[in-house]
Structures are given as C-alpha cells and as structure tokens.
Amino acid sequence: MANLTPWQQALLYTNRANPYPLYTELRKTPVSRQPDGSYVVSTYREIVSILHDPRVSSDLRKRSKADGSEAREQTTAYDREPSMITSDPPEHDRVRRAAMLHFGPPHLPNLVDSQETEIRRIVGGLLNKLEGKTRIDVVDEFAYPLPVGVICGILGVPKEDEPHFHAWIEAFMNGLDLGPEAASAAQQRLREVGQQGLQQLKTYMARLLVKYAKQPGPGMLSAMANERSGERLSHGELLSNAMLLLFAGHETTVNLITHSVLTLLRHPDALEKLRRRPDLIVPGVEEFLRFESSVQFWPTRTALEDIDIAGTTIPKGAPIIVVYGSGNRDPSRFKNPDEVDLEREDNGHLGYSSGIHLCFGGPLARLEVQIAVGEFVRRVENPRLVVDPPPYRHNQIFRGPRHLLIDIDGIRE
Amino acid sequence: MNASTKAKIADLVESFKTTGRIVIVGASLAGLRAAEALRKEGFRGHLTVIGDEPHEPYDRPPLSKQVLKGWVAADHTKLPRLETVDAEWRLGVAAVGLDRPNRLVRLASGEQVPFDRLLIATGTRARQWPNPKEAALDGVFTIRTSDDAARIQRALAARPERVLVIGAGFIGSEAASVCRELGLAVTVAERGPAPLVGALGGVIGAIAADMQRDHGVDLRTGVGVTSLDGDAKGRVRRAHFSDGNMVEADVVLVSLGSIRNTEWLEGSGLAAGFWGVGCDAGCRAFDINGVVTDSIFVVGDIARFPHVLYEYQFLTLEHWDNAVLGAEVAAHNMVSLEADRWPHLPLPAFWSGQFGVNIKSVGVCPFGKEIVFTQGSIKKRRFAAAYGHRGRIVAAVTFNHGKWLQYYAAQIERSAPFPPPPPGYDRPRKTKPIAAAFPDSRVPTSLPDVVLTGHDPTERGAEFRSSIG
Numbered sequence: 001m002a003n004l005t006p007w008q009q010a011l012l013y014t015n016r017a018n019p020y021p022l023y024t025e026l027r028k029t030p031v032s033r034q035p036d037g038s039y040v041v042s043t044y045r046e047i048v049s050i051l052h053d054p055r056v057s058s059d060l061r062k063r064s065k066a067d068g069s070e071a072r073e074q075t076t077a078y079d080r081e082p083s084m085i086t087s088d089p090p091e092h093d094r095v096r097r098a099a100m101l102h103f104g105p106p107h108l109p110n111l112v113d114s115q116e117t118e119i120r121r122i123v124g125g126l127l128n129k130l131e132g133k134t135r136i137d138v139v140d141e142f143a144y145p146l147p148v149g150v151i152c153g154i155l156g157v158p159k160e161d162e163p164h165f166h167a168w169i170e171a172f173m174n175g176l177d178l179g180p181e182a183a184s185a186a187q188q189r190l191r192e193v194g195q196q197g198l199q200q201l202k203t204y205m206a207r208l209l210v211k212y213a214k215q216p217g218p219g220m221l222s223a224m225a226n227e228r229s230g231e232r233l234s235h236g237e238l239l240s241n242a243m244l245l246l247f248a249g250h251e252t253t254v255n256l257i258t259h260s261v262l263t264l265l266r267h268p269d270a271l272e273k274l275r276r277r278p279d280l281i282v283p284g285v286e287e288f289l290r291f292e293s294s295v296q297f298w299p300t301r302t303a304l305e306d307i308d309i310a311g312t313t314i315p316k317g318a319p320i321i322v323v324y325g326s327g328n329r330d331p332s333r334f335k336n337p338d339e340v341d342l343e344r345e346d347n348g349h350l351g352y353s354s355g356i357h358l359c360f361g362g363p364l365a366r367l368e369v370q371i372a373v374g375e376f377v378r379r380v381e382n383p384r385l386v387v388d389p390p391p392y393r394h395n396q397i398f399r400g401p402r403h404l405l406i407d408i409d410g411i412r413e
Numbered sequence: 414m415n416a417s418t419k420a421k422i423a424d425l426v427e428s429f430k431t432t433g434r435i436v437i438v439g440a441s442l443a444g445l446r447a448a449e450a451l452r453k454e455g456f457r458g459h460l461t462v463i464g465d466e467p468h469e470p471y472d473r474p475p476l477s478k479q480v481l482k483g484w485v486a487a488d489h490t491k492l493p494r495l496e497t498v499d500a501e502w503r504l505g506v507a508a509v510g511l512d513r514p515n516r517l518v519r520l521a522s523g524e525q526v527p528f529d530r531l532l533i534a535t536g537t538r539a540r541q542w543p544n545p546k547e548a549a550l551d552g553v554f555t556i557r558t559s560d561d562a563a564r565i566q567r568a569l570a571a572r573p574e575r576v577l578v579i580g581a582g583f584i585g586s587e588a589a590s591v592c593r594e595l596g597l598a599v600t601v602a603e604r605g606p607a608p609l610v611g612a613l614g615g616v617i618g619a620i621a622a623d624m625q626r627d628h629g630v631d632l633r634t635g636v637g638v639t640s641l642d643g644d645a646k647g648r649v650r651r652a653h654f655s656d657g658n659m660v661e662a663d664v665v666l667v668s669l670g671s672i673r674n675t676e677w678l679e680g681s682g683l684a685a686g687f688w689g690v691g692c693d694a695g696c697r698a699f700d701i702n703g704v705v706t707d708s709i710f711v712v713g714d715i716a717r718f719p720h721v722l723y724e725y726q727f728l729t730l731e732h733w734d735n736a737v738l739g740a741e742v743a744a745h746n747m748v749s750l751e752a753d754r755w756p757h758l759p760l761p762a763f764w765s766g767q768f769g770v771n772i773k774s775v776g777v778c779p780f781g782k783e784i785v786f787t788q789g790s791i792k793k794r795r796f797a798a799a800y801g802h803r804g805r806i807v808a809a810v811t812f813n814h815g816k817w818l819q820y821y822a823a824q825i826e827r828s829a830p831f832p833p834p835p836p837g838y839d840r841p842r843k844t845k846p847i848a849a850a851f852p853d854s855r856v857p858t859s860l861p862d863v864v865l866t867g868h869d870p871t872e873r874g875a876e877f878r879s880s881i882g
Contacts, residue, residue: 052820054788054836062837089788089839093795304837356816 004180007032007040007321011179011396017389019296019399020338023326030310038319039303039312042326044333044350046310050322051355055305058357059088063302064317081236083244085357086300092356098231099241099360102220103154112363115150119368122149123375131411135386138404143257144250146372150364151249155242156219157208165204169247171197173395178299190394205242209235220245245361252294253365255400259292260285260373262404265385267340274342274377281374284342285366288373289328289351291340296325296399298353324350325399381409422750429529430748433458436518436526438508438677439534440464442472442492443713443736447532449496450744460500461526463518467505468559474733476562477587478766482594483570487563508535511681516708529708530747533678533690533698534740536714537671537731542579547641552649553665556584568664569595576600577652577662579638581608583765585668586621590767593628600631600660602638602652605852613774613810615850616784617798620791620812624768633658641665671731673715683709686877689717689729694756696743701875710747712739721758722828723780723807732763760822761808764815770794773815776808776825784849785832786841787821789814796841797821800849801831 009015010022023042026032030043041047050056057063059082084095101107126142136142148166152159175194177187212222221242224233233241264271274280301320306313314320327350329337334344352359359365376383386405393402414422435451437444440462448462464470472490479485503520510519517525539555542548552573554565569576569592576592578585581603592599605611607618608625625632637655644650651661675685683706684691684699690711691699696718698709711718713736719725742757749755765772781800789796789812797817800808805828809821824833832846867873 048819049823052817052823054817054820054838055834057837059838088837090790090795305834355819358816 005032005034007034007042007323008180011177011181013181013392013394016392016394016396016399019325020329023323023329026323026326027330031312031314033312034321036319038299038321039314040321040323041309042323042330043310044327044330047322047324047327047350048354049309050301050307050320051350051353051357053307055303055307056320057088057302057304058086058092058300060086060300060302062088062304063319081234081240083237083240084360085244085248089356094231095233095237095241096356096360098224098227098233099220099245101227101229101231102223103360104363111154112367115154115364115367116371118153119146119150119371120375122146123372127375127379127411130380130408133408135405135407138261138406139254139258139401140403142372142376143254143261143404146257147250147253147365147368150368151246154220154364155245155249156212156217156221157246161204165201165246168197168201168204169251172201173251173393173398176395176397178396201243201246202239205246206235206239209238209242248359249361249364251398253368255294255398256285256288256292256365256369257372258401258404259294260288260369261376261383261406262385262390262401263288263291263340264373264377265383265406266388270340270342271377274374278374278378280342281370281377283344283347285369285373286347286349286351287340287342287344288369290334290344290347290349291328292399293325293328293349293351294398294400295351295353296397297321297323298397324353379412381412383408426748426750429458430454430456431458433529433748434461434527435459435530435532435747436461436463436528437532437534438463438518439532439536439674439713440466440470440502440504441534441536441713441736442470442733443534443536443740444532445470445492445498446495446737446740447534447712447744448498448500449494450741451748452496452498454744454748456744456748458529460498461503461528462498462500463503463506463508463520463526465505465507465521466558466560469502469504471559473557476559477556477584478591480559480562481556481566481569481588481591483566487559487566490559507677509677511678511683513681513683513709531709532743532747533709533711533715534713534736535674535677537673539667540669540672542641542665542667542669544640547643547649548667549647550641550643550649550665551647552663553641553667555667556588557671565664565666569597573597573663575660575662576664576666577602577638577660578666578668579652580668580670581605581621581625581632581634582611582668582670583609583767585666586625587765587767588666588668589625589630590628593630593768598631599629600633600662601625602636602654602660603632603634604637606634608632608634610850610852611779613778614781614784614800616847617810618850620794624770624794628768631660671714673729675715688727689715691727692716692718694718694720694758695746695754696739696757697746701877702873703875710743712736712743718757720777722760722825723777726780728761728777730759730761732761734762735759760826762818762822770812771815772810772812773818774808774810775818775822776800776806778808778810778849779851780807781849781851783831783846785846786843787833788817788836788839789841790839791841791843799824799831799833801846804831805829806831806833 006022006025010019026042030046032040172194175191209225212225216222216226299321303314303318306316331337352362384407390401390404470492472492475490480487507521508518509521539557575598578589578601581601586608589599589601608621610618638652640653642651649665673689678685682701692711696710697705698711714731717727717729720728738759739757742755746754762775778800781802783801786798795813797811797814799806806824864876
C-alpha cells in the first residue's frame with residue numbers, strides 16, 4: 001500500500017507487533033492531519049494538553065453528522081446512550097459518580113483491596129494447573145481467566161455466562177478496524193459479525209439488569225440498578241455503562257498481563273531483577289503500562305472550537321485521535337523510552353489516560369497485574385519465548401497478543 | 414575554561430561532598446526532604462538536623478483533618494523516609510542563634526554546631542491567642558503540631574457542647590468541617606467578610622460561607638473575638654464578640670494564621686524578619702542588605718523568593734509542594750557550584766478538604782484582581798474558576814473539579830490571556846470576569862524601621878531598629 005501516512009501504516013495488521021518505529025515517524029509532526037480530516041496527536045505534551053482541554057469533547061453526538069469515520073460508526077453502535085467514556089461533563093461526572101459509589105472511595109474505600117484474597121486464589125489456581133506442562137499459552141491459560149473472573153465477581157455477572165459474552169466481545173473486537181484495511185471484504189464480514197456480537201451482548205446485559213432490578217443480587221450492577229438515591233441512572237445509561245465496565249474491566253487487563261510477561265521475557269535483566277527484588281513489581285507494572293499500553297490510542301474525541309496546538313490549528317468539528325502508545329515512548333518526556341526500567345522515576349505514563357476520563361478501574365487492574373505477574377515471576381521456572389513476536393489480535397486500540405506460547409521447566413510451590 | 418581549571422573545580426566539589434559539614438535547622442517536611450536530597454546528591458560529609466520538636470519529621474496536612482476526626486492517631490503521620498539519611502538528629506532542642514562570621518549555630522542547650530553550609534527550614538508556628546491568660550485556659554488550642562492535634566482530638570472526642578473556631582482560614586474551616594462531621598455544634602468567628610478570603614478572595618469566600626452555613630456552622634463574619642472567659646477551674650466557658658454578642662463554648666480553636674520562626678536569626682545579619690528570610694530563586698539567603706550569601710540557604714514556609722511568573726515579586730508559599738520541591742533545589746545547590754545551580758520555580762499549588770468538597774488551587778490567587786468561573790456549577794459546588802491580572806491568567810481554583818486543574822496550570826505557566834477561552838460544555842451560568850474581592854491590604858503589622866547607615870561603599874549597610882520605644 002503506497003502513499004499511506006505513518007499513522008495509516010501503524011494501523012496495518014503487519015505492524016501490530018511493533019508499531020513503535022512508525023510512532024517515531026509520527027512524532028516528527030506532533031499533531032498531524034489525516035486524509036479523512038481527523039487529527040492524530042502523538043507527542044506526550046500535546047496528548048496531555050488535549051486530554052485536559054475543556055474545548056475537546058468525548059461525546060460523539062457532538063461530532064459533525066457529516067463525519068462518516070469508522071470510529072463514529074462503530075463506537076456509537078453500542079452507545080445509543082453514551083457511556084461515561086463517550087460523554088462530557090456534567091453528564092459524565094454524574095454517571096461516573098454513580099458508578100464510583102459502588103466501586104471505590106469515599107463510600108467503599110476497601111472494595112478494591114478486599115479483592116486481593118480472591119485474586120491470589122485465582123492466580124494460585126491457574127499456576128497450579130500448569131504443573132507438569134512444558135509448553136503453555138500465557139493468554140488462554142493465565143492472562144485471560146483472571147481478569148474475567150474478577151470482573152464477573154465485582155459486577156455480578158454470572159461466571160457461567162462467560163463463554164457467551166467472551167465470544168461476543170471477541171467478535172466485536174475483531175470487527176473493529178480503523179485503518180486502511182477496514183474496507184476489505186474480509187474485514188467487512190468480520191464487522192458484520194462484530195456488530196451482531198455487540199447486539200447480543202446488549203440484549204444479554206439488558207436482561208441481566210432487568211433481572212437485578214426485580215430481584216437484587218450480588219455485585220455492582222445490581223446495586224446500581226437498585227440505587228434509590230439521587231445518583232440513580234436511567235436504564236439506557238446503566239446498560240451502556242454496564243457493557244463498558246464488563247468490556248474494559250477485563251480486555252485491557254488481559255493484554256497488560258500478557259504484555260508484562262512478554263516484556264520480561266524479552267528483557268532477561270529486568271526479569272532477573274524482579275526475581276531478586278519482588279517489591280519492584282509495583283513500579284514495574286507502571287513501566288509495563290508505559291512500555292506496552294493496553295489502550296494504544298483513543299479515537300472518540302472532537303474539537304468543539306478551533307484549537308491551536310503545536311503549530312497547527314485543529315479546526316472546530318475535527319475528530320482527534322490521541323495515541324497513548326506513542327506518547328508513552330516520547331523521548332522528550334521519558335529518558336531512553338525504548339528501554340525497560342523497572343525503577344523509572346517520574347513515570348507519568350498515559351497507559352490509563354489522564355484527566356476526567358482516567359481509567360475508572362485502574363486501581364483494580366493494577367492490583368490484579370501486580371499479583372499475577374509477581375506470582376508468575378516467582379513460580380514459573382525458566383520461562384522461554386517460543387515465538388517472537390507472537391501472533392497479535394486484530395484490534396488496533398486494544399492491542400495485545402492473541403497467543404503467547406512459552407516453554408517452562410516447571411512450577412515452584 | 415581549560416582542562417586543569419575544570420579538574421580543580423571538580424575536585425573542589427568532590428572534596429566538599431566528602432568532608433563538608435552541613436547543618437539543617439528545621440526537622441519537618443522541608444528539612445527531612447532536603448536531608449534526603451543531599452544524600453541523593455552524593456553528599457557524604459557530616460549532616461546535622463536540628464529540630465525544636467521531639468518528634469521525628471511528620472506530615473501536617475492530616476492534622477487538621479483525619480487526625481481531628483479520630484481516623485488517624487496524631488503520632489501516626491510520620492513522614493515516609495525516601496532515602497536512608499545518615500544524619501545526626503538533634504530533636505527536641507531549638508536553635509537559638511546564628512553566628513555567621515564563625516559559622517556556628519547556637520542551640521538552646523548552650524552547644525554550638527559548626528557548619529560549612531547551613532539550610533534554614535524553621536517554618537512557621539501558629540499565632541497564639543494574644544491574651545496569654547486567656548490563651549492558657551483549659552480548652553483553648555492552636556493547631557500546628559501533632560501534640561496540638563492530639564489534644565484537640567481528645568477534646569472533641571469528649572463531645573463538648575459547642576466549639577468556637579476563631580479565624581476562618583483553611584485550618585479553621587477544616588477544623589469546623591470536622592466538628593460538623595462529628596456532630597458537634599460549632600461557631601466560627603471571622604473578622605473578614607467570609608471564610609478563605611485571604612487565600613481565595615471574596616467571591617470564592619462567599620461560596621465557602623454558604624458551604625459552612627449549609628452544614629450547620631454558626632458562621633459569624635465581620636466580627637472579632639474580644640475576650641475569652643474561664644470558670645473557677647480555669648476552663649474556657651464563653652467568648653465575647655466585637656459586636657457585643659457572646660457565645661458559650663467549652664472548646665476554642667484559635668486559627669489566626671502563622672508566624673514565621675525567624676527570631677533565632679535576630680542579629681545574624683540575614684534578611685530575616687516577620688516576612689521570612691529573603692533569598693534568591695536558587696534558595697540562597699540574602700544578608701540584611703539584600704546581598705546574596707554563598708553558604709546559607711533557605712527553604713519551605715519561611716523562604717521569601719522572587720517568582721518569575723509574578724513579576725519577580727518576592728513570595729513566601731506556605732504550601733506542601735513548595736517545601737518538597739524547594740528542598741530538592743536547595744540540596745542540589747548546596748553541593749553545586751554556580752554553573753550547575755537550579756532555580757526553584759514552582760507553580761504554587763495547594764489543596765484542602767472541607768464540608769465534603771475537595772478544594773485545589775494552582776498559581777497565586779491573591780495576585781489576581783479578577784476572577785471568572787470557567788466550568789461547572791457554583792450551586793452544586795463543582796466548578797473551576799480562573800484568576801486574572803493585567804489580562805493574564807495567574808491562578809485557578811477548583812471545587813470538586815481537580816482533574817481539570819492541569820489545564821489551568823499549563824496556561825498559568827505560559828502567562829496565557831485572561832479570561833481563558835470558554836469550555837465546550839458544562840459552562841457556568843455566570844461567565845463574565847468580576848472583581849476577585851481580595852482584602853485591600855493586610856492588617857497593619859508593627860514593622861521595624863529600616864535604617865540605612867554609612868556613606869562609603871565599604872561601610873554602607875542596613876539595620877533594623879524596633880519602631881516601638
């Protein structure tokens with residue numbers, strides 16, 4: 001494909017395993033206009049500036065109707081009522097508050113911490129199951145089952161329904177393509193299947209919420225459906241946010257666990273250091289979030305006014321794409337950005353974004369990954385990569401390996 | 414510079430780092446962080462930290478919040494140690510004098526501690542109730558130290574009938590908020606027109622006043638407390654106000670601001686006084702004539718330094734960040750030569766929690782003449798507002814809107830135009846700049862007279878002389 005911009009090239013599947021050289025190219029123009037009229041922001045400072053600018057909207061309904069971009073088409077499909085990630089204040093603040101009421105401080109300051117026992121139990125069980133094996137798939141046998149188990153427990157989504165919603169979410173993920181390959185016949189078919197999956201997830205979640213409204217059950221969704229205070233959400237709001245929480249609550253964490261393991265196996269010095277100093281897992285996970293961001297970019301922002309930035313004017317109405325994965329490798333913000341430094345100082349990465357849309361579940365995800373990767377390092381003997389790079393999933397935003405085959409010598413106690 | 418000069422200079426620095434003697438006076442946040450930073454900078458010489466309180470360095474912000482509420486014990490706010498500090502800790506003994514010519518710090522115990530470089534970080538103390546007899550009544554407290562907080566916490570836990578808070582700055586307002594959370598009746602007496610007026614101006618002050626009243630505080634503004642009465646057992650019982658009214662109270666919290674601990678520097682020939690200690694933006698102290706010294710550094714609440722963002726006006730910043738960031742700069746400069754020195758150029762920032770609202774601010778609000786509400790809803794107490802001076806944005810404040818603060822911080826750092834461009838959503842009803850309503854001038858202080866003496870350049874100098882008597 002000739003004449004593609006660096007951004008379009010970065011979106012090609014062949015570059016999924018390593019988009020970073022293209023990001024380097026991209027950063028030469030911190031804010032670059034794309035052929036479809038969208039603006040890609042790739043440098044750390046400019047991304048942070050966009051994320052904190054109240055003239056930038058996350059609400060796709062405020063985007064010009066004429067914009068037929070894939071981002072709008074596909075992300076609005078499941079967002080009849082926008083979720084908090086695609087809304088602006090004051091609605092955003094109200095919804096986020098309503099959700100936080102059942103997730104964190106000040107009302108439930110211990111909820112996340114109270115998951116530690118359950119997380120350790122799941123992680124321990126998963127590693128025990130690997131005993132006797134010499135070749136494992138980190139994704140299917142380790143990274144995936146943990147977050148999905150934890151989020152089901154917190155939200156109150158029955159674990160036995162996991163095979164269904166897993167398939168629907170996977171179909172949706174595979175159907176989402178924001179690059180030049182979106183137009184291919186094969187991708188169009190995947191897109192169809194993805195939209196069906198989304199519809200099925202929506203129907204499923206709507207039923208679950210109705211059930212909880214009639215008969216309260218465990219977890220956050222039931223609590224939100226039965227909220228009687230002023231923080232009560234409408235059914236539509238509840239539905240889109242429940243879908244968001246289920247989806248975002250595990251997909252990104254799967255990728256982070258897998259990428260953390262992959263990164264450590266590619267950097268034996270870091271792995272050895274972590275073995276010797278297990279407490280480095282806390283700053284270590286921050287470094288993994290920087291080094292291989294689970295959300296590579298986010299495409300739903302729109303300029304509500306002309307915005308002057310980095311010598312460019314983003315015109316009113318233009319879509320803005322913030323590339324976290326590139327900002328996190330920006331050498332003007334991070335010293336030796338392409339190196340893994342478990343003790344990196346001042347690691348203000350954008351792995352969880354910044355500003356009012358800062359990752360809602362970040363504290364939970366951190367705890368999960370710290371325990372999972374910490375235990376992996378402690379217990380798995382002599383892990384070695386079998387295929388490098390591993391095969392990646394199709395999705396560009398939620399970038400992560402589909403499989404990660406490794407050979408091991410055993411599992412320690 | 415030729416190679417041999419360079420090598421000599423490097424030797425000089427290295428030799429100081431190995432054998433130099435550094436004394437830090439003040440063992441709170443700034444002093445501790447500076448001690449850690451010195452070690453991190455590679456200083457291996459003798460380090461002495463002197464503090465008048467017997468406690469290890471502790472964090473003060475929780476004292477007027479979590480500690481008063483009883484969530485955290487007063488002795489549980491010790492500051493985390495970020496680096497191993499191999500220092501001689503002289504805690505519980507105050508520094509009482511500085512002999513500059515001989516480079517000695519005199520202690521209350523009579524000892525003298527020699528130094529090659531000195532860091533002054535003595536901070537501030539609470540302004541006491543002016544009448545010593547009344548101040549000594551049982552139930553009258555000031556809030557500054559962990560011992561203060563422990564005593565007040567016990568007094569509040571005993572469920573007094575009514576608490577009187579004198580002065581509605583941040584500390585007083587936070588304490589009043591805690592009292593209400595504990596279900597205690599509380600009266601707040603403020604001489605100004607509203608709470609927080611000195612720090613945030615009258616427009617925000619009016620909102621803070623509404624907040625207090627909505628939470629059941631008996632807020633009296635525009636009145637002073639003239640006297641406190643005690644009973645036969647020496648317990649405080651009531652307070653008389655300047656408007657002739659009277660309030661029965663069995664706990665009185667005096668929060669009349671702070672006084673800078675500079676008395677020990679009297680006669681030292683430094684530019685030290687009620688205003689703090691004058692210094693350059695590299696934390697080097699000025700002598701009484703305003704000439705910079707090379708071996709004495711100042712940091713934290715008492716450092717008065719020129720700030721480039723505020724027309725190079727000299728500012729003291731009694732903020733947590735200022736202590737931490739200043740400590741790093743001061744420590745670096747203490748072990749570096751001129752070419753390697755750093756400037757201390759913080760964007761001032763502070764926070765407060767009261768009446769269920771998280772208040773955050775960046776910049777220097779009182780520098781602003783105008784204020785404009787930029788985001789959110791005043792009624793719901795979720796908003797951002799910006800302060801302007803000569804058409805430039807100089808500060809911002811948020812109530813439960815802290816995640817937007819960075820947007821304003823970036824504008825303040827580049828002196829962007831005021832008012833800032835309107836947001837695309839969640840606009841407040843009032844969007845026109847109005848007067849920020851800061852008090853015209855501070856209450857007159859009894860200033861010492863500055864007298865210039867001598868004629869010949871070798872003799873010319875300043876002297877402070879008490880204006881009383």
